[in-house]
Amino acid sequence: MPLVPALQPFRTTIFAQMSALAVSTGAINLGQGFPDTDGPVGMLEAAQQAIRDGHNQYPPGPGILELRQAIAARRLADRGQEFDPETEVLVTVGATEAIAAAVIALVQTGDEVIMLEPHYDSYPAVVAMSGARHVSVPLRVEDGRFAMDVEDLRKAVTPRTKMIILNSPHNPTGTVLTMPEMLGIAEIAVEHDLLVVTDEVYEYLTFDQTEHIPIGTLPGMAQRTVTVSSSGKTFAATGWKIGWACGPAPLIAAVRAAKQFLTYVGGAPFQPAIAYALTYEMAWVEQLRSSLADKRDRLSAGLVAAGFQIVRPQGGYFVVADIRSVTATLGREPDGMAFCLDLPRLAGVVAVPQEVFHDDPADGKPFVRFAYCKRDEIIDEAAARLAGMSG
Ligand code: PMP
Ligand code: GLN
Numbered sequence: 001m002p003l004v005p006a007l008q009p010f011r012t013t014i015f016a017q018m019s020a021l022a023v024s025t026g027a028i029n030l031g032q033g034f035p036d037t038d039g040p041v042g043m044l045e046a047a048q049q050a051i052r053d054g055h056n057q058y059p060p061g062p063g064i065l066e067l068r069q070a071i072a073a074r075r076l077a078d079r080g081q082e083f084d085p086e087t088e089v090l091v092t093v094g095a096t097e098a099i100a101a102a103v104i105a106l107v108q109t110g111d112e113v114i115m116l117e118p119h120y121d122s123y124p125a126v127v128a129m130s131g132a133r134h135v136s137v138p139l140r141v142e143d144g145r146f147a148m149d150v151e152d153l154r155k156a157v158t159p160r161t162k163m164i165i166l167n168s169p170h171n172p173t174g175t176v177l178t179m180p181e182m183l184g185i186a187e188i189a190v191e192h193d194l195l196v197v198t199d200e201v202y203e204y205l206t207f208d209q210t211e212h213i214p215i216g217t218l219p220g221m222a223q224r225t226v227t228v229s230s231s232g233k234t235f236a237a238t239g240w241k242i243g244w245a246c247g248p249a250p251l252i253a254a255v256r257a258a259k260q261f262l263t264y265v266g267g268a269p270f271q272p273a274i275a276y277a278l279t280y281e282m283a284w285v286e287q288l289r290s291s292l293a294d295k296r297d298r299l300s301a302g303l304v305a306a307g308f309q310i311v312r313p314q315g316g317y318f319v320v321a322d323i324r325s326v327t328a329t330l331g332r333e334p335d336g337m338a339f340c341l342d343l344p345r346l347a348g349v350v351a352v353p354q355e356v357f358h359d360d361p362a363d364g365k366p367f368v369r370f371a372y373c374k375r376d377e378i379i380d381e382a383a384a385r386l387a388g389m390s391g
Contacts, residue, residue: 010125014356018340025344028382030299030370031352033171033317037375039236040277040284047240047273055269061260063091063244063271070275071244074282079214081227087249090256093266094241095201095230099165100126101259102197102226102245107132111162116148118357118364120171120199132162136359139173141311146175150184157188163195164188166215169202172357172369173320174296174313176210182218190220195251201230201243204285206315207293216247223248226255231274233317234285236373240270292317292372295379299372302383317373320354324366330389334366347389349382 003011018031038044062068068085075081083089092098099122107113109131115123117136127134137153139146153164164185168177177185189196196215203212216225230243245255277284300310300319307329308321324334330346332339336353343349352371355364372379 006128006131007125010121010128013121014352015121018350018352021341021344022350025348025350027344027348027350028374028378028385029350030372030374030382031340031350033233033371033373034238035236035373036378037236040281043235043237043273043277043281046276047269050269050272055272057268059091059265059268059271061265062089062256063265064275067091067242067271067275067278068244070278071246074278075227075246079217081214081216081222081246083246084249088246088252090245090252090259091265091271092243092245092259093263094232095199095228095243096122096241097259097262097266098226098228098230098243098245098255099123099197099199100129101255101262102228102251103127103132103163103165104130104262105254105258106195106197106226106251107162110160112158112160113163113165114153114156114161114194115165116167116170117359118172118354119165120167121356123165123167124359127165133160135161138363139170139175144312145314146170146173146311148177148181148185150181150188153185153188157192157194161192161194163197165197165199167199169206169212169315171202171316172318172352172354173311174316174318176206176212176314179213182213182215186215186218186221189224194224196221196225197228198225199228201228201233202316203229204234205289205292205317207289207296208314210314212315224251226251231270231277234288235274235277235281236288237270237274240267240274242267242270242274295372295374295376298376299370299379299383302379302386303370306383306386306389308386317371318369319372321351321368321370322366323368326389327366336365336368337361340368347382347385349385 015032022029068089232238354367355361358364
C-alpha cells in the first residue's frame with residue numbers, strides 16, 4: 001500500500017483485526033476492550049433527550065461549557081486538581097485524539113518521546129506522525145505486578161527527550177504505578193524539563209486497595225502535564241468517543257490548535273450526556289469498579305484453570321496471560337500472534353497478542369491479552385472453552 005515509510009509499521013490496529021476475526025468466526029471477543037453492557041440509564045436517556053432537543057450541530061470548538069465545567073468539577077472533587085473550564089479543559093474525540101493532538105502540537109522531528117513498554121498502540125503511531133522518535137522503558141514483573149525501574153527511565157533520557165507519555169492504570173498489563181514510581185518519574189521530568197502526557201482512561205477502574213495517582217498532582221508537575229481521560233471506560237460508552245485533556249492554559253491552547261484540524265469537534269449530543277454522568281452517576285462508576293474487580297478474578301481463575309500463568313491486574317480491563325505451558329501441551333510454538341489467529345478455531349475465543357505493544361515483537365511473543373469487561377456468563381463460557389481446548 002502507498003503508505004509513507006514512517007507509518008508502515010501501523011497498517012491495521014490489532015483491535016480492528018481481532019474484532020473482525022471474532023465477527024467472522026462467531027468467537028467470543030475477549031480481544032478489543034469494550035464492555036458488553038450499557039452505561040448508566042440516566043446518561044443514555046440524556047443523550048436521547050439531547051438529540052430530541054436539537055443538539056445535533058457542531059458544538060463549540062473546546063466542547064460545550066457544561067461538559068468542561070463537569071470535567072473540572074470532577075477533577076477538583078476526586079483529584080484535588082484545579083482547572084479553569086474556560087482555558088484549561090478541552091473536550092476531544094476520545095482520549096485517542098487528545099493524545100494525538102498533544103503529541104502533534106508539542107513534539108517534532110528530532111525530538112524523543114519516552115513511553116512505557118508494552119505500550120498502547122496509538123502512542124508510537126502518533127509519535128511517528130509527528131516525525132519524532134519514541135524510546136521505550138520496560139515494565140517488568142516484580143512481586144506479582146508489572147513494575148517500572150526509575151533508573152531505566154533515567155537512562156532513557158537524552159538531550160533530545162521532550163516528552164514522557166504515561167499510562168496508569170496501564171493497558172495491557174493492568175499495572176497501577178505506585179507513589180515511588182510516580183515520584184521518580186516526576187523528579188526526572190522536572191530535572192530535565194520534560195512535558196508529560198498522562199493517559200488516565202482507566203483512572204476510576206482500580207481494584208482492591210490500589211489507588212490511582214494522577215502525576216499532575218505531584219510537586220513541579222502541574223505546569224508540565226497534560227492529563228488525558230475519557231468517558232469511554234468510566235461510563236461504558238466506548239463508541240461515543242468523548243474524551244478530554246486538562247492542563248495549564250498554554251499547553252491546552254497548543255493541544256487545541258492541533259485538535260481543531262484533526263476533527264474540529266465531535267459527539268454533540270453525547271457531550272451533555274457525559275456532563276450529566278460526571279455530575280450524577282459516580283455511584284454507578286463505583287459499582288462498575290467493584291463488579292470489574294470480580295470479573296478480573298473470574299477470568300483470571302478461568303485462565304489459570306485452563307493452564308495459563310497470569311499476573312494479577314490492579315486496574316483496567318485486561319489480564320495478560322503467559323501462554324507457554326498451554327502451547328507446550330498443545331504441541332505448538334509459544335507464539336502469541338499465531339495462537340490468537342488460531343484461537344477461534346482452537347477454542348471459539350478471540351484475544352490480543354501482546355507483541356503488538358512491543359518495539360521488538362519477540363519481547364511480547366509468549367503473552368496474550370484477554371479483556372474481562374464482559375458479562376459473567378460470557379467470561380465463564382470463554383473460560384470453559386479455553387479449558388477444553390485441544391490442538
Ligand atoms: N488509552 C488507552 C490506554 C486505552 O486503553 C484506550 C482504549 N480505550 C484509549 C486510550 C482510547 O480511548 P478513547 O476510546 O477514549 O479514544
Ligand atoms: N482501548 C481498546 C483496547 O485496548 C481498544 C480501542 C481501539 O480499538 N482503538 O482494546
